[in-house]
Amino acid sequence: MAEAMTGMAEEVVPGLLLWRGLLDRPAQAAMVADIRGVIAAAPLVRPVTAWGRPMSVRMTSAGRVGWVIARGRYAYVPRHPETGTPWPPIPASVLAVWRAVSGWDDDPDCCLVNWYGEGARMGLHRDADEGEEGFHAPVVSISLGDPARFRIGGTERRGQTTRLLLRSGDVLAMGGPARLAYHGIDRVLSGEGDLLPGGGRINLTLRVVRSA
Ligand SMILES: O=C(O)CCC(=O)C(=O)O
Ligand SMILES: [Mn+2]
Known part of the structure; x- marks a missing residue:
């Protein structure tokens, strides 16, 4: 299954x-209902960065561990x-999406849940808190709701980047040479999707996290 999907x-x-x-x-609507259940149990929070600025994205998690910013530390x-x-x-x-696409046993x-309301974005960053062993597994990303402009570069913050539009139902896997690449969301095209009443993404x- 994993190999067929990768193809x-x-x-x-x-x-x-x-x-x-x-x-x-x-499938998108069913997943949104499942995520609403996650949010009911674990409310969305707006993390505050190490520089003291609240992020525009609200977040929560599901799984053994969740990603937080605690006193300025990820x-x-x-x-x-x-x-x-x-x-x-x-x-x-x-989990079914992970099993189908990750190629990982x-x-x-952790399933980090990001909620993008009007004007929310995510600056270029690397997913680099999962520990050395966690870096071998891909990060699998599922998009639901309004489309978003995604950007990915290399392992240095500066340098050439590639842009793509992520739509509801699209799935990405960042693995191999892209696992520790800088990436972010420049903009959400608010209201252009119709999956979430009132808009949003x-x-x-x-x-896979091996640091906690
Ligand atoms: O919203 C996205 O598509 C990317 C999210 C992301 O990069 C992250 O949560 O680390
Ligand atoms: Mn990321």
Whole structure:
């Protein structure tokens, strides 16, 4: 299954695989319902960066560990920072995507949930808190809701970048030479999708974490 799925992907840049429209509309709607369940158990928070600025994206997690910014430091922790309760499990619908595309035997430890409201974006960054062993696995990203302009470069912050539009139902895997590449969301095309009432974009990233 994993190999067959890998064959169906477009390799946008080395290591960055894209499955356009992997999730059809009913699958997207079902996944949104599952994510609303995650958010009900683990409310979205707006992390504050090390520079003291609140991020424009609101976040929560599912899985063994969740990604947080704690006193200016990025960390994977086993409990929600505000409620103190363990993160809810990663929904089966989301795990099924990981199993189909990651080519990885183990399930991910974290599903980071990003909620982009009007004007939200995410600056260029690397997913580099998962620990050396976690870097061998890809990061799998699922887009739901309004389309977004995604950008990816190399392992240096400066340098050439490639842009692509991510639409609802698209799935990306960042592995191999793209695993530690700088990437971000320049802009969400608010209101151009019709999956989420009132607009907005949900992005899920699945990560193997060996640092926590
Ligand atoms: O929203 C996206 O598509 C990317 C999110 C991302 O890069 C992250 O959560 O680390
Ligand atoms: Mn990222």
